[in-house]
Amino acid sequence: MARDQRDHYYRMAKEEGYRARSAYKLLQINEKFHIIKKGDMVVDLGAAPGGWLQVAKQLSGGKVVGVDLEPIALIPDVVTIQADITVESTAELVKMELGASADVVICDAAPNLSGAWDKDHAVSIDLARSALRAAKRLLKPRGNFLVKVFQGDMFPEYLKDVKKEFARVQAHSPAASRKESAETYIVAKHLLTSPVHIGDILELEIESVGKSGDGVAMVEGFAIIVRGAKPGERMRVMIEAVKPNFGFAKVLEKI
Numbered sequence: 140m141a142r143d144q145r146d147h148y149y150r151m152a153k154e155e156g157y158r159a160r161s162a163y164k165l166l167q168i169n170e171k172f173h174i175i176k177k178g179d180m181v182v183d184l185g186a187a188p189g190g191w192l193q194v195a196k197q198l199s200g201g202k203v204v205g206v207d208l209e210p211i212a213l214i215p216d217v218v219t220i221q222a223d224i225t226v227e228s229t230a231e232l233v234k235m236e237l238g239a240s241a242d243v244v245i246c247d248a249a250p251n252l253s254g255a256w257d258k259d260h261a262v263s264i265d266l267a268r269s270a271l272r273a274a275k276r277l278l279k280p281r282g283n284f285l286v287k288v289f290q291g292d293m294f295p296e297y298l299k300d301v302k303k304e305f306a307r308v309q310a311h312s313p314a315a316s317r318k319e320s321a322e323t324y325i326v327a328k329h330l331l332t333s334p335v336h337i338g339d340i341l342e343l344e345i346e347s348v349g350k351s352g353d354g355v356a357m358v359e360g361f362a363i364i365v366r367g368a369k370p371g372e373r374m375r376v377m378i379e380a381v382k383p384n385f386g387f388a389k390v391l392e393k394i
C-alpha cells in the first residue's frame with residue numbers, strides 16, 4: 140500500500156518534471172492552507188534537489204531563494220545558496236539576496252537518517268528551530284511559515300514555541316507523505332509582531348471598555364482584552380492568546 144502510494148507520486152513527479160516526489164506535499168499543503176500566493180517572495184530552507192523550489196516558483200511567480208548544504212542544479216529565475224541553515228549568518232546571506240522581507244519561509248530540511256530514532260528526532264527539531272529563527276528574521280509581519288518535523292517527545296514543545304510567534308498554527312500530514320513516515324508539517328500563518336507572547340505575565344491598568352464590554356489595556360500601542368475588567372483597575376495578568384491586532388489575557392490577581 141505504502142509502496143504503491145510512493146510509486147504513484149514518484150511516477151507522477153517523473154512525468155510532470157518535478158525533481159522530487161515531495162513537490163506534491165507542498166502542492167497539497169498549499170491547496171489546503173494557501174500559504175503561498177501569486178507574487179509572494181519565498182525562501183526554501185533545505186531545498187535540494189529542488190522540487191519545492193519548482194513548486195514555489197510556479198505558485199508565486201515571485202522571487203524564490205533556496206538554501207541547502209548540497210548544490211542545487213539550476214532552476215530558471217530561482218536563486219540558490221549552498222549553506223548550513225543551522226548557522227545564524229545564513230539568514231543574513233538570504234536577506235542580502237532578497238533585498239526585502241519574505242512573504243513565506245518553507246523548510247523541508249531533514250537529517251540523513253541514522254536509524255537511531257531519538258537522534259534523528261533531535262536533529263530534526265534542531266533544524267526546525269533554526270528554520271523558526273530564520274523565519275522570524277526574514278519574514279514580514281503576517282508572513283507564513285511551513286516546516287517539516289519528525290514526530291517525537293520534543294515535538295509538543297516545538298509546536299508550542301511556533302504558536303507563540305504566529306496567529307494560526309496547526310500540524311498537518313499531506314496525503315503525499317508516506318503512510319509509514321513519522322514526518323509531519325507545521326503550517327503557521329501570520330507572523331505576529333505584537334509586543335506580548337502567549338504565557339507572558341504582566342501588570343496592566345485597564346484604560347477603556349471594548350465593544351464586547353471587556354476591559355482593554357494597551358501595551359506599546361497593542362490592545363490587550365481582559366474579560367470582566369473595568370477601567371482604572373490594576374492587575375497581574377497572563378496572556379492567553381495573541382491575534383494580529385490584539386491579545387487576550389486572564390486575571391491572575393488584582394493589585
Ligand SMILES: C[S@@+](CC[C@H](N)C(=O)[O-])C[C@H]1O[C@@H](n2cnc3c(N)ncnc32)[C@H](O)[C@@H]1O
Pocket residue numbers: 158159161162184185186187188189190191192206207208209222223224225247248249250251266
Ligand atoms: C527531504 S530533502 C528536501 C527536498 C526538497 N523539499 C525538494 O522538494 O526537493 C532535505 C534536505 O535538507 C537538507 N539539509 C539537511 N540539513 C541541512 C542543513 N543544516 N542546512 C541546509 N540544508 C540541510 C539536505 O541536504 C536535503 O537536501
